[in-house]
Amino acid sequence: MEVAEAIDYRRALRALDTRVIEDNKVNALVEAARLSASCFNNQPWRFVFCTSPESVNVLRTALPKGNAWATRAPMIVVVSAAEKDDCQLGERRDYFLFDCGLSVGQMLLRATELGFVAHPIAGYDSVKVRAALGIPEEYVVITLIICGYHGQDDSLLSDKQKAVEAVRPERKPIPDNIYRDSWNRPFE
Numbered sequence: 266m267e268v269a270e271a272i273d274y275r276r277a278l279r280a281l282d283t284r285v286i287e288d289n290k291v292n293a294l295v296e297a298a299r300l301s302a303s304c305f306n307n308q309p310w311r312f313v314f315c316t317s318p319e320s321v322n323v324l325r326t327a328l329p330k331g332n333a334w335a336t337r338a339p340m341i342v343v344v345s346a347a348e349k350d351d352c353q354l355g356e357r358r359d360y361f362l363f364d365c366g367l368s369v370g371q372m373l374l375r376a377t378e379l380g381f382v383a384h385p386i387a388g389y390d391s392v393k394v395r396a397a398l399g400i401p402e403e404y405v406v407i408t409l410i411i412c413g414y415h416g417q418d419d420s421l422l423s424d425k426q427k428a429v430e431a432v433r434p435e436r437k438p439i440p441d442n443i444y445r446d447s448w449n450r451p452f453e
């Protein structure tokens with residue numbers, strides 16, 4: 266799959282199959298994450314790949330009703346990082362979250378290419394996740410990447426979630442947030 270194709274094809278889908286993701290595909294995700302760029306090559310990300318029924322089950326208890334769809338996932342990747350592990354250059358330029366985002370972005374595209382959904386979420390109880398996996402206090406629990414093959418069973422989706430399953434949510438018009446040559450001068 267071409268990169269452009271993966272960018273276009275990637276979706277935060279929610280109707281997941283419970284089928285286990287093969288080890289070679291899990292390893293490919295690890296490699297995609299590792300090869301990401303980072304400030305000074307600091308690689309601040311910490312990923313916990315949860316694939317055992319025990320670890321996935323405990324994470325399920327940290328999901329709110331709105332993310333009930335994620336309870337069908339056979340794998341959840343917990344992403345965390347700490348300020349101290351990455352560049353801090355002043356003027357709020359702390360790069361740990363940015364570098365994690367880059368790495369996660371690569372994982373999402375690789376998962377797309379490998380034929381399964383990797384859907385980051387912010388809706389979870391981070392206190393429960395931290396306690397369940399033993400994540401130290403100084404590490405922010407940034408996102409859970411819900412992974413699984415796309416399936417037919419949408420019974421855990423709300424009506425709104427069912428509606429966006431088939432159609433990608435609208436993006437803002439380009440002039441709203443992309444400029445050319447000067448702040449607020451629309452990119453045309």
Ligand SMILES: Cc1cc2nc3c(=O)[nH]c(=O)nc-3n(C[C@H](O)[C@H](O)[C@H](O)COP(=O)(O)O)c2cc1C
Binds near residue numbers: 276278331385387
């Ligand atoms: C940081 C982050 C947090 C998100 N949190 C949730 C979430 O808690 N639940 C959910 O169903 N989707 C969540 N999403 C998915 C977004 O809603 C989705 O990416 C967005 O609507 C655009 O849709 P698309 O990715 O299919 O293009 C999250 C995405 C990101 C990047």
